[in-house]
Amino acid sequence: MSRSEVEILERGQHWLEEGERVVLATVAHTWGSSPRPPGAVMVMSESGRIAGSVSGGCIEDELLARVREDFPRGFETIEYNSDTTRTLPCGGRLLLTLEPLAAIPDLATMMNALRDGASIVRRLDLERRSVAWAPADDEARTRLDEQVLNVVYEPAWRLVVVGAGELASWVCRFASLLDYAIAVCEPRPDYREAWNLGEYPVASDYPDDFIAARGCDAHTAIVALTHDPKVDDLAMLEGLRTQAFYVGALGSGRTTAKRAARLIEHFGMTDDDVKRIRGPIGIDLKTRKPSEIALAVMTDITAARNGVCITTERLAS
Numbered sequence: 001m002s003r004s005e006v007e008i009l010e011r012g013q014h015w016l017e018e019g020e021r022v023v024l025a026t027v028a029h030t031w032g033s034s035p036r037p038p039g040a041v042m043v044m045s046e047s048g049r050i051a052g053s054v055s056g057g058c059i060e061d062e063l064l065a066r067v068r069e070d071f072p073r074g075f076e077t078i079e080y081n082s083d084t085t086r087t088l089p090c091g092g093r094l095l096l097t098l099e100p101l102a103a104i105p106d107l108a109t110m111m112n113a114l115r116d117g118a119s120i121v122r123r124l125d126l127e128r129r130s131v132a133w134a135p136a137d138d139e140a141r142t143r144l145d146e147q148v149l150n151v152v153y154e155p156a157w158r159l160v161v162v163g164a165g166e167l168a169s170w171v172c173r174f175a176s177l178l179d180y181a182i183a184v185c186e187p188r189p190d191y192r193e194a195w196n197l198g199e200y201p202v203a204s205d206y207p208d209d210f211i212a213a214r215g216c217d218a219h220t221a222i223v224a225l226t227h228d229p230k231v232d233d234l235a236m237l238e239g240l241r242t243q244a245f246y247v248g249a250l251g252s253g254r255t256t257a258k259r260a261a262r263l264i265e266h267f268g269m270t271d272d273d274v275k276r277i278r279g280p281i282g283i284d285l286k287t288r289k290p291s292e293i294a295l296a297v298m299t300d301i302t303a304a305r306n307g308v309c310i311t312t313e314r315l316a317s
Helices: 003-019 062-070 107-115 166-177 189-194 207-214 229-239 255-266 271-275 290-305
Strands: 022-029 041-045 050-052 078-083 094-098 120-125 130-135 143-145 146-151 158-162 181-185 220-224 246-249
Touching: 003 041, 003 050, 003 094, 022 146, 041 062, 062 143, 094 189, 107 120, 107 146, 158 207, 158 229, 166 181, 166 290, 181 207, 207 220, 207 229, 220 229, 220 290, 229 246, 246 290, 255 271
Parallel strands: 158 181, 158 220, 220 246
Antiparallel strands: 022 041, 022 094, 041 050, 078 094, 120 130, 120 146, 143 146
């Protein structure tokens, strides 16, 4: 589940604090074609405000009208079937849960835990109509097991960007749209002074210190974008010591090979170590435009995050 789902819950909580009644709708299961996966959420207020989606636009208006006319008094389920419901024309079935947001046990504590970066799992018993939540372990997954729906809210995926040039600014823009928590470092003063994205502060640390201080885990991607070996090599060295799911640096195939040779010869890295480095980063979009290279880089990171193997040539920049 992406961090945007947590932001949707936060909006619902805000409406609740303003005095409105709010319903949380969650996709429990789908059969056949469906634009939204299990765990997707939407909040609706009795005044007609809405955030998120559960079908990509097919049933949202009808569902909102239902909530406004007959606000749920407790936990309930509702099924849409394309064979019987004209508002679901995509050829599938959709099972939703509806629950008053105020009825979620200890909602404030749960939301504070999510804001602090915790991973939690909500357990919704569809038969007993009971709801509970608890910290999630590494094995927790969003799924429906018979009559019990487990919905996992994960910590934010993180992106560590080394460098503050034009390409880095575009990478940050795309990463923000994809719900990454972004951290940027740039030891070169000229580039820091030219940085124009105030919403992403730039640290002056060298990347080895910066990465070491971040505690980069398996929800983290690390990209070095300076094209300066003195900087990018430090990022790769420290990145390889972490559990980051993606460690990559800008450069052509030749640049990447030279970097690997330096790390092995001068820093004691092994062949297996340097094989973890993604390079050249990005998929080949046949472009030299910074915005399109950034799109290629974030596509590569997204593929790695989702376990997708990209067979096309990588970007040689």
